[in-house]
Amino acid sequence: MKMRLLSRKATCNTHGQDSSYFLGWQEYEKNPYDEVLNPKGIIQMGLAENQLSFDFLESWLAKNPDVAAFKRDGKSIFPELALFQDYHGLPAFKKALVDFMAEIRGNKVTFDPNHIVLTAGATSANETLMFCLAEPGEAFLLPTPYYPGFDRDLKWRPGVEIVPIQCTSSNNFQITEAALQQAYQEAEKRNLRVKGVLVTNPSNPLGTTMSRNELNLLIDFISDKDMHLISDEIYSGTVFSSPGFVSVMEILNENNSLKDQVWDRVHVVYSLSKDLGLPGFRVGAIYSNNDTVIDAARKMSSFGVVSSQTQYLLSAMLSDKKFTRNYITQNQKRLKRRQRMLISGLQKAGISCLESNAGLFCWVDMRHLLQSNTFEAEMELWKKIVYDVRLNISPGSSCHCTEPGWFRVCFANMSEQTLELAMKRLKAFVVELTANGCSQSRTEFSSWNSKRKSLPKWVFRLSSRDREQEEP
């Protein structure tokens, strides 16, 4: 009786929480690593969080105590802030935010604060854009591998289908014309009307920036097919080496005739959760030149208005250009150093990864460690890594990758010592794995089988479910 009382949305699985991506976090929560209290615990390498540059934020706050105390020029502005719930947002904050976004893009693009809508995080921004651009049952094309959260953000409440643009390691997972066309045809076969393409640039989970070629390809494609393009640029500030970041807005600016055609169907999503390391603040944004979209999205943002206190604090911080310039540069340096650490640690374990220049993670190639070139084998390897090696990393299947054996490993959410320890554990594991004969060994498989009974049941449902989430 009780379950029937709930709506279909409340009881279905479209929230995607059952994916291995989220389940790994749960296992981590049960047994989290702590240097002192739990040194044998699971190290979290599945959370894309930037904890490397908090000291800059802290020192800024210490130098500007008035801001945190709701004062402006010594006078309390608390009443204003406490009552301010206008979804248009604090003008000073919007200006500071668009300036920050421009700075990240080397000031090659400028943004108009009147075309920005504030939302409670990029999660909310993507979901709101879906409500604005598509009817339930329509579809968006997404290049694989993609951020697992998109399944929830696009499909759950807005009811939008995702059709994958299959990318492969043969060309470093870049988007090709053929893949785009194939995805479009696949959608047609499934009787789905495609409303647009959603890409993450820089990519999660790949950690690479999109090439100009790919961007041009995308713009031509959406122009030709009369659809929208959403560019989720949440990692735009984390680009730490060449070739550097090119935003889709920059490409549009360079080409006037193209610009006229597609001006009102290219939308950018941004957030301060990655670049500024402030996911707890819940600050996201939609940027669009389409007045209808902005108008509608703004009204929908009633459901996730950014708190006035947060807006005020951040407007002061982001208006401090000296601070932002320094922060952006230093942060990128630290990310680069940390990425190098991870790569070198992986190399010592005989593991390589996709060459990347951005993001808070690496796309790691463990295909050679699989018992067979299948997703079942990937799942088994993943379980070993979570339970035996005690590292929570994200399996490629949870990101809908077409090839088994790839994993996303985060590097910016822990201390250097923890990262070193993680690499040590991984190396020991690989050594043992290869010492016991080749990875395709049957004995490994049978000893794994005998351990099955001790593992919770959900772990075995994963293989089939993750594959179900894969498009045919």
Add this chain to the structure above:
Amino acid sequence: MRLIVPLQGVVQGRGGLLLGSLIPCALFYFLQLYLKRNRSSDSSVDPPSPTGSSSNLTELQRSSSRSHLSRDGSIGRIRVSSLASSLAEPNDSPYYIGLEKVSEDPYDRFNNPNGIIQLGLSENKLSFDLIEKWISENLNQSLIGNDVTLNINAIATYQPCDGLKECKEAVSNFMSQMMGGSVNFDPSNIVLTSGATSAIEMLSFCLADQGNALLVPTPYYPGFDRDVRWRTGVDLIPIHCRSADNFSLTITALEQAFTQARKQGVKVRGILISNPSNPVGSLLSRRMLYYLLEFAREKNIHIISDEIFAGSIYGSEKFVSFAEILDSEDFDKDRVHIIYGLSKDLSLPGFRVGVIYSFNNNILSAAKKLSRFSSVSAPVQQLVTSMLSDERFILEYIEINKNRIRQIHDEFEARLSQLGIECARSSAGFYCWADMSGLIQPHSEKGELDLWDKFLNLAKINITPGSACHCIEPGWFRICFTTLTLEDIPLIIERIRKVVETCKSSA
């Protein structure tokens, strides 16, 4: 011949039987295919007719649910969704027009004394000074945490999206205090959301499917149309309440509305009530609460009780929360869900703190996942935890705030009465529900809107016409008094008097 005249073939009985049955079947199949294809490209289902008043002038939500709209939301060739198209249209409802006009020409005692006075938005400025004082004495610790050294790690990183444990504990304690200490709220039954607006939408998603409906007594808070209908596709069906009953919910009206909905083939999933009521300001009696619980059990539906004004009681009647009844009696707890927030009782709408309180673990589980889309910002949670944990401050605040609301309410209502404007009996909230039916000409929605227009453009006061709240009797207006000081009242009464006189002279 057998092909063309299957019947003949059937009659002749030579293979004709086969063709005679095949051809109609084939035709039927193709017809179904054609219909199905057309239907799937037009995914909207015909909804029940719009609720509330039918006049164009007072249609509050043109975008009542997605299914109302045609699919052609086109901008040039490129379509946005039908929802976006309808939302992007300029808002023609008086509720929103009034708000906009005030923002263009807002009254300020010194800088703009001829501006429009905002009496249409429920804000409580009466007790700000208390909160401000607390902030100035306590803030440094609250923003960043209780450590002496600044530790941004605690607030910057990803938090559980349904709220920090300490914050939930502080909020549940606060709710207990707000409701007179007669209920114990369990923090594990709480999901924190970015404002009560979001909480109501989330509950609607959890309790009803697209095309279902919730029953709601009129007059009701205009924002419900947005919160329940916009993105969920759930409809609101009014239960009309009348002045003769002081706009209280009656059993007859409730049962009638339910039966009517069922006759029209609409599945009712719950009742949405605000208690204390917005806009009337009345409280539901204990007896009515019991009745609603029985009704919900009998019809197998939910109750959503929006208790956001529970701490703003100025009358002598005691407020009874659903939680109090469920605490003490043996009712089915799984059906009742309470909405709360800090926007009214604590005057902090800018901070975006809303609460879903439910005893139903399945609902809590679904709401927790949904809260990913509208979480409360972590620094706000820190601040709020600190503030609400200061029990002495909270108790003092509640007392002083109540007294101040009572004072302004009594004075304002008395002065209105002197002008011949009586209000519905109320014990709580920020509004007077004023009867101006004697002033409108004609006695209809049009007359009401003409009067509203006079108030807005001649007297330069923004008040909310009853039709925006779906009131079935024309001439009632919602006036918020908690943005006023005692000194403001004479000016406002003067402006209202001018309108009253204009109406009387033209009658």
